[in-house]
Amino acid sequence: MAVKEKEHMKIVIVGHVDHGKSTLIGRLFFDTGSLPEGKAEELKKTCEAMGRELEFGFLMDSLEEERDQAITIDTTQSFFKTDKRNYVIIDAPGHKEFIRNMVTGASLAEAAILIVDASEGVQEQTKRHAYILSLLGLKQVIVALNKMDLVQYKQEKFEAVKKEIHEFLDSIGVNPEFTIPISAKEGDNIAKKSENMPWYDGPTVLKSLDSFNMKKRQTGNALRFPVQDVYHIDGKRIIVGRIESGKMAVGEPLLLLPNNSETAVKSIEVFLKPGMKKAVAGHSIGITTADPLFVDRGNVFCSKQGQPSMSNELKANLFWMSKQPIKLNERLTLKCATQQVGCIVKEIKKRYNSSSLELLEENAEQLNETEVGEVVIRADKPVVFDDFNQIQETGRFVLERGLDTVAGGIITK
């Protein structure tokens, strides 16, 4: 089917182990006709030979196995398409041991499907994954209550689990736009409306996905242009970086933090595009300024209205991802946009289990892998930042220990 503009939306499917992730993925491929040539027939034959019904879980297992063994598989296999657009399913393993891969995968996604077994209800990884979605600021979320066939497609069961999951999601600030009763195995409410659940009048999974928007950067927010580098090209001093939020136009005033110096945009420099007058969030550009300023990587150009916070101290929710726990006052490196500064975590006010969100300890001394902490960070130099809920790009950071990233954090104020 011809898709006019082949945009690709990246989605991630998360949920507890065995709640039906691979079956759902298999079903999405099958129902949209996106399986590699010959795969569907092969699967049917295998299932028949085993005297079993067609199971999509097998399909994903076989693809997964191939992938793990790195046998060539068709490029189409991680894509499926609807009339509206193409989708890419990002690799995001569900097991707890793979949490770092799950976070890496989910951080690239524009939308998420959180899958919950309607017969088992909310489980450990359901909550942890939901929490990670909230940490990553993913707003476009579908909750799919799977295995409705096992609960005789009963509305009461759906409503009960829906209530349970919504209560949890509410508490962590995730507001799913759709909650859909499905059976991935039987194909209910995936591509086709289910005849087994006449009581459900909402959209199918595919319709819901199609209603989402491609992730757009916030051009309406205040300007944040973190300096990435400074180049000297043909006698010009070009300050390069990516506009993380807002927009910029030649002649408009700029405030440079943390120095607090003022200037204006003299020119916007993009190769082979002379005379550009404006640029918006997401664009990697270069600028020259009206005044000769001292500028270095990590400085942030802002608009004068809607200035960010600037402080040595910041409050954050920290998600710890290293086997070796973090200890108070340990030397770490904080990276926020292009800023990089030495820091310590000076207080762990509260320590939570990221799955149950159960409060484990107040005024803790350390955080363990996959735990979440409400922390106070003290940086060696002032950091320019925003509240994550205002501007995500400058409201989030990672911590490095030695050579590796060990934590992700969102700034609460």
Place this chain on the structure above:
Amino acid sequence: MDYLDELESKSIYIIREAYKQYRNIAMLWSIGKDSTSLLWLCRKAFYGKIPFPVVHLDTSYKFREIYEFRDKYAKQWALNLIVGKNEEALARGICPEKGKLQCCTELKTNCLKAVIAKNNFRALLLGIRRDEHGIRAKERYFSPRNIDFQWDYKNQPPELWDQFKGKQQEEQHLRIHPLLHWTEYDIWAYVLREKIPIVSLYFAKNGKRYRSIGCKTCCNPIESNADSVEKIVEELRTTEVAERSGRAQDKEQAYMMQKLRMLGYM
């Protein structure tokens, strides 16, 4: 900003990060469509003056068109071109007929090791894409390789929010993949939009064209009448055939690609 602008800006951001973090870097240019697009993005990132060398690994079995294209644009774009060639192995008579795995290992992997050692590169930019091959789905943008070029994909640190690895062990070098998020279709759509020059092997002659190019000895053309970028874009809208299906490396031996990767092949 449309979706190609987004892809482009993200890649330029990564290229600039790579140069800022590691300074002593190089880009691998196979002269294929992906690395030529990467080269184009590097030119954009640095306003036409790429501040690091561009490396071509010459197995001596490449197509004539590849050499011509390389020399023409190396001159026109004033590239600092390094051609790596394992003369010693070629003198020993290494060739695909005597074993493809050994040939790739000697003429590409070992050749690259020598180029890295000689120039002391700390990081290499490569034009690989996540959709190209199953194993590449697990790649990070910044991916460390140890002294033997090995990639420990099961034990990678997280990578999120465009915060990339800024430090490495002395003996490591990094593979940096600014095109990881592009698809084959995106590349051609971008080539079309930007009018990027592309080696003529990709365009159909007498009902055949190359969809993926490497050495003359180990590449087969596909059936196609697409003799222009526009027609290739159109062809890709409908095809069901995998991109690398004409590449012997992938086809002949199921595990060859993985073995090559373990040995440090791109």
